[in-house]
Amino acid sequence: MLSEFSLIDRFFARRASAPAPRHEDEAAKPLGIGDDCALIAPPAGHQLAISTDMLVEGRHFFPDVDPYALGHKALAVNLSDLAAMGAKPHAFTLALALPRADETWLEAFSDGLFALAERHDCALVGGDTTSGPLNICITVFGDVPNGAALRRDAAQPGDDIYVSGALGDARAGLGAIRGEWPAPEGSDWRRALERPEPRVALGLALRGVAHAALDISDGLAGDLMHILKRSGMRAIVDADAVPCSNAVRALPEAARRQCTLAGGDDYELCFTAPVAARKTLANIATSVNVPLTRIGTIESSGAPAIAWRDAAGAPLSLTLQGFDHFHAD
Amino acid sequence: MLSEFSLIDRFFARRASAPAPRHEDEAAKPLGIGDDCALIAPPAGHQLAISTDMLVEGRHFFPDVDPYALGHKALAVNLSDLAAMGAKPHAFTLALALPRADETWLEAFSDGLFALAERHDCALVGGDTTSGPLNICITVFGDVPNGAALRRDAAQPGDDIYVSGALGDARAGLGAIRGEWPAPEGSDWRRALERPEPRVALGLALRGVAHAALDISDGLAGDLMHILKRSGMRAIVDADAVPCSNAVRALPEAARRQCTLAGGDDYELCFTAPVAARKTLANIATSVNVPLTRIGTIESSGAPAIAWRDAAGAPLSLTLQGFDHFHAD
Numbered sequence: 001m002l003s004e005f006s007l008i009d010r011f012f013a014r015r016a017s018a019p020a021p022r023h024e025d026e027a028a029k030p031l032g033i034g035d036d037c038a039l040i041a042p043p044a045g046h047q048l049a050i051s052t053d054m055l056v057e058g059r060h061f062f063p064d065v066d067p068y069a070l071g072h073k074a075l076a077v078n079l080s081d082l083a084a085m086g087a088k089p090h091a092f093t094l095a096l097a098l099p100r101a102d103e104t105w106l107e108a109f110s111d112g113l114f115a116l117a118e119r120h121d122c123a124l125v126g127g128d129t130t131s132g133p134l135n136i137c138i139t140v141f142g143d144v145p146n147g148a149a150l151r152r153d154a155a156q157p158g159d160d161i162y163v164s165g166a167l168g169d170a171r172a173g174l175g176a177i178r179g180e181w182p183a184p185e186g187s188d189w190r191r192a193l194e195r196p197e198p199r200v201a202l203g204l205a206l207r208g209v210a211h212a213a214l215d216i217s218d219g220l221a222g223d224l225m226h227i228l229k230r231s232g233m234r235a236i237v238d239a240d241a242v243p244c245s246n247a248v249r250a251l252p253e254a255a256r257r258q259c260t261l262a263g264g265d266d267y268e269l270c271f272t273a274p275v276a277a278r279k280t281l282a283n284i285a286t287s288v289n290v291p292l293t294r295i296g297t298i299e300s301s302g303a304p305a306i307a308w309r310d311a312a313g314a315p316l317s318l319t320l321q322g323f324d325h326f327h328a329d
Numbered sequence: 330m331l332s333e334f335s336l337i338d339r340f341f342a343r344r345a346s347a348p349a350p351r352h353e354d355e356a357a358k359p360l361g362i363g364d365d366c367a368l369i370a371p372p373a374g375h376q377l378a379i380s381t382d383m384l385v386e387g388r389h390f391f392p393d394v395d396p397y398a399l400g401h402k403a404l405a406v407n408l409s410d411l412a413a414m415g416a417k418p419h420a421f422t423l424a425l426a427l428p429r430a431d432e433t434w435l436e437a438f439s440d441g442l443f444a445l446a447e448r449h450d451c452a453l454v455g456g457d458t459t460s461g462p463l464n465i466c467i468t469v470f471g472d473v474p475n476g477a478a479l480r481r482d483a484a485q486p487g488d489d490i491y492v493s494g495a496l497g498d499a500r501a502g503l504g505a506i507r508g509e510w511p512a513p514e515g516s517d518w519r520r521a522l523e524r525p526e527p528r529v530a531l532g533l534a535l536r537g538v539a540h541a542a543l544d545i546s547d548g549l550a551g552d553l554m555h556i557l558k559r560s561g562m563r564a565i566v567d568a569d570a571v572p573c574s575n576a577v578r579a580l581p582e583a584a585r586r587q588c589t590l591a592g593g594d595d596y597e598l599c600f601t602a603p604v605a606a607r608k609t610l611a612n613i614a615t616s617v618n619v620p621l622t623r624i625g626t627i628e629s630s631g632a633p634a635i636a637w638r639d640a641a642g643a644p645l646s647l648t649l650q651g652f653d654h655f656h657a658d
């Protein structure tokens with residue numbers, strides 16, 4: 001049995017890269033794992049964007065999840081929050097409660113975690129390990145120039161509403177596992193569910209172009225409402241324009257809408273941008289190799305709400321429930 | 330039943346104070362709860378000190394813990410890490426897994442949490458809530474001037490070794506609960522166990538005075554070894570000089586030493602300082618109203634180790650095991 005300290009050292013501390021230095025000033029050099037605190041600072045003229053997410057067995061992943069995929073996902077959902085703010089990943093802390101110190105599990109988990117961290121130059125700078133029911137809490141730190149963050153409260157009347165990638169594959173897969181509908185044929189839903197790819201490059205490219213943005217983690221309908229409430233706006237959305245895979249498109253209409261509009265675990269970006277930015281956004285989509293789909297329009301009139309339309313522009317009455325950790329889903 | 334969002338709003342978001350602004354620059358103003366990320370920055374010439382701690386039922390607290398005390402302790406153990414670095418508390422994030430949304434519990438928990446946060450001007454800037462086995466993960470952010478952090482690797486040969494407050498009350502209380510020894514009479518051990526007071530003012534006063542420092546969370550012996558290993562030093566410590574309450578002093582010798590030297594949950598500071606700082610430290614002890622006790626000396630010779638002495642200066646052979654979350658304790 002490994003002790004706590006040798007476990008931290010073997011699977012995490014030794015593989016933790018030092019945070020990137022930002023200053024010529026030797027006194028300001030960053031400090032990683034091994035002290036009471038890590039020490040970091042954003043570059044001059046920048047702020048640190050901070051997000052924290054807690055993943056719990058049975059709620060965010062299945063007990064038999066591939067630990068490599070879990071290591072990936074635990075960091076990915078946090079990097080997705082940085083992407084949504086237009087922040088560049090810099091560092092993260094990891095707190096881990098484990099029922100036992102299983103070396104095989106830890107090796108795969110840390111492999112998945114560091115593979116993604118290294119791709120984004122995101123250094124592990126601190127953490128905590130304890131025994132207890134499996135729980136993974138990552139807090140992530142990114143850099144964003146002062147005033148450049150993509151916030152939820154910045155939607156403007158007349159803005160187009162966009163969604164990146166395709167929505168619904170993760171929810172479609174979950175529904176198949178639960179027997180709500182047959183497994184969507186040809187959908188790589190397990191990859192969507194377990195290996196979401198945070199849209200970091202897209203988020204950086206949207207600085208100065210998008211107005212409001214967030215990442216879709218609890219379903220488009222509920223998440224878009226956060227933008228509308230904080231911006232004091234209303235949205236008209238073409239429900240059938242919401243991008244999805246061919247496999248999800250082939251599901252019965254009600255299932256498809258549940259998956260694409262209120263699915264959750266999408267980790268795509270939803271953002272608003274002025275009509276004048278359409279050409280720029282087409283270029284961004286090409287340069288970061290992520291499809292961007294225009295799904296609706298922001299309006300200033302009325303209380304925050306989403307008016308759904310079908311492909312023909314006719315009003316749709318949809319009752320959708322976003323994902324809520326304290327309601328059955 | 331409260332939904333996740335109304336729960337966050339009611340008990341946390343509404344009571345979260347905005348992080349203190351640091352810049353004249355409007356574009357650099359901080360952002361708290363309600364977006365994908367919080368936005369903060371240290372003042373010019375400062376770094377952010379970051380620490381994260383995860384508290385699990387049955388490991389860090391009893392199932393019947395007073396939720397007010399738990400709210401206090403969850404933040405206190407993190408503030409203690411800031412104190413150990415000489416960092417000034419600024420903000421924190423809270424991730425919470427709850428078996429159910431119990432309003433009475435949440436009200437008491439958040440009361441305890443915010444009472445301590447407000448005393449230290451530490452703003453809640455973000456978080457996450459999920460259902461799951463009770464787990465509390467706080468990540469805290471403090472400010473420290475570049476180069477002024479009290480690190481573990483800075484002990485110098487000839488340094489005095491100090492401990493703040495008194496050690497062992499929390500462990501003595503735990504032992505009494507477990508039936509290892511009778512409840513120490515006159516000891517406020519429940520307060521020590523459940524309401525540790527982070528030594529924030531002391532940590533700030535030690536900037537520029539102490540060399541190495543850390544907070545004692547896993548027992549003096551094991552924690553002091555972290556300083557010795559990272560500084561490449563050896564320590565001579567008078568085991569009987571280690572400060573403790575009269576109640577702990579009255580325990581049988583073996584129990585007393587177990588509590589004071591390897592107890593855990595003390596949240597006092599252990600630090601080293603040059604002999605020339607003794608008068609300054611006496612003044613600091615008075616001004617922050619925390620007893621400081623000199624318990625030993627740093628030496629450069631030999632491998633990192635603690636040589637224990639009794640009050641008469643005779644060598645003591647002690648076998649002490651620090652707290653380890655993956656060993657039975």
